Amino acid sequence: MYSDRINALPPYLFAAIDEAKDEMIAKGVDVIDLGVGDPDLPTHPHIVEALREAVLDSNTHQYPSYAGLPQFRKAAAEWCEKYKGIKLDPATEVISLIGSKEAVAHIPLAFVNPGDVVLYTEPGYPVYKIGTLFAGGEPYPLPLKAENNFLPDLDSIPADVLKKAKLFFFNYPNNPTSATADMAFFEKVVEFCKKNDIIAVHDNAYCQMTYDGYESPSFLAAKGAMDIGMELYSHSKTYNMTGWRLGFAVGNKALIKGLGKVKSNVDSGVFDAIQIAGIAALSSSQTCVNDANLVYEERRNALIEGLKAMGLEVKPPKATFYIWTPVPKGFTSISFAKLLLEEAGIVATPGVGFGDAGEGYIRFALTKPVDRIKEAVERMKKLQF
Ligand SMILES: Cc1ncc(COP(=O)(O)O)c(C=O)c1O
Numbered sequence: 001m002y003s004d005r006i007n008a009l010p011p012y013l014f015a016a017i018d019e020a021k022d023e024m025i026a027k028g029v030d031v032i033d034l035g036v037g038d039p040d041l042p043t044h045p046h047i048v049e050a051l052r053e054a055v056l057d058s059n060t061h062q063y064p065s066y067a068g069l070p071q072f073r074k075a076a077a078e079w080c081e082k083y084k085g086i087k088l089d090p091a092t093e094v095i096s097l098i099g100s101k102e103a104v105a106h107i108p109l110a111f112v113n114p115g116d117v118v119l120y121t122e123p124g125y126p127v128y129k130i131g132t133l134f135a136g137g138e139p140y141p142l143p144l145k146a147e148n149n150f151l152p153d154l155d156s157i158p159a160d161v162l163k164k165a166k167l168f169f170f171n172y173p174n175n176p177t178s179a180t181a182d183m184a185f186f187e188k189v190v191e192f193c194k195k196n197d198i199i200a201v202h203d204n205a206y207c208q209m210t211y212d213g214y215e216s217p218s219f220l221a222a223k224g225a226m227d228i229g230m231e232l233y234s235h236s237k238t239y240n241m242t243g244w245r246l247g248f249a250v251g252n253k254a255l256i257k258g259l260g261k262v263k264s265n266v267d268s269g270v271f272d273a274i275q276i277a278g279i280a281a282l283s284s285s286q287t288c289v290n291d292a293n294l295v296y297e298e299r300r301n302a303l304i305e306g307l308k309a310m311g312l313e314v315k316p317p318k319a320t321f322y323i324w325t326p327v328p329k330g331f332t333s334i335s336f337a338k339l340l341l342e343e344a345g346i347v348a349t350p351g352v353g354f355g356d357a358g359e360g361y362i363r364f365a366l367t368k369p370v371d372r373i374k375e376a377v378e379r380m381k382k383l384q385f
Helices: 013-026 045-056 070-084 100-111 127-134 159-164 183-196 253-266 272-283 287-309 333-344 370-381
Strands: 094-097 117-122 138-143 165-170 199-203 229-234 247-251 322-326 361-365
Touching (some): 013 333, 045 272, 070 094, 094 100, 094 253, 100 165, 100 199, 100 247, 100 253, 117 159, 127 138, 159 165, 165 183, 287 322, 333 361, 333 370
Parallel strands (some): 117 138, 117 165, 165 199, 199 229
Antiparallel strands (some): 094 247, 322 361
């Protein structure tokens, strides 16, 4: 019944985790879910209020424009200049997104022909691979290893793969490893992509979720990046707006146009009222973002302290709300996740769910209040491993 492309999809590990979690809840276990990367904090009130006003205005009720409201694109460009130091033409170098996931899925359709290789960092967001497969491309994962600070080794790619490579997806601050990248790495990516005629796509979904004064740079601020690249931004994690489905892509004019060509044929843009609320998020004070980061920071510290006390090797991340830690000796990522769920009622995501290169690790998402995280730590301390 299903197409070959659907039949070729890898099994969805996250559905199996959900099932196991529901079984535990049905048994009456008080489950602490640190699995999903979805902020538990509500969308900030001024954004909700902006939506309320916008939705009452019937001018927002018709089909939106494909590329996004001009005022949304202008607000996005201004935000990028103010917080990321990059100058963009809102008319040609910015496009609205129904969340950054749709861009990741659609970008290969715009640029990849059957047989073209798509490079992507692994462990990583699963859609880099799935979007590639849907476009008939060949996914080529670049493993992220602790000894390389979870940056890919671009020099390790065989020449025959490089010859066929068309696109490169990368993501810093990184989900799931929480690693960050500096300008020197981004400059290396520009050089690599220019030399090999590859389109660079930087997924910047976590760029504002930062701690200890760290500021995450834009890939497009690297010299020459605008010639070959685009960058994806999302309201989801920055403003606790995962359910709203809003983001924007910025970068090279021809690349933005290519993505727009796919989008105008498969979707009809973002509800205008949501874009107007999105402008409120971008254009008002960013104190709400800093406040949320302080909440995550307290949770991060509580979890790190607990994991260290158990003898697990883990460094406090500078960004993202993920803790990525090696599983204890003798476990696979799945067997450790199973132990946590069955013996401690804790949901965490096995690293292998982010690709084979994630084996040996587990990811905790800091998406529960600090008292629940402390409770999770107490439960874990009682485990034997
Ligand atoms: C690395 C990464 N990219 C993109 C996304 C998609 O986010 P959204 O579609 O909500 O913008 C996520 C969501 O978890 C993510 O972790």
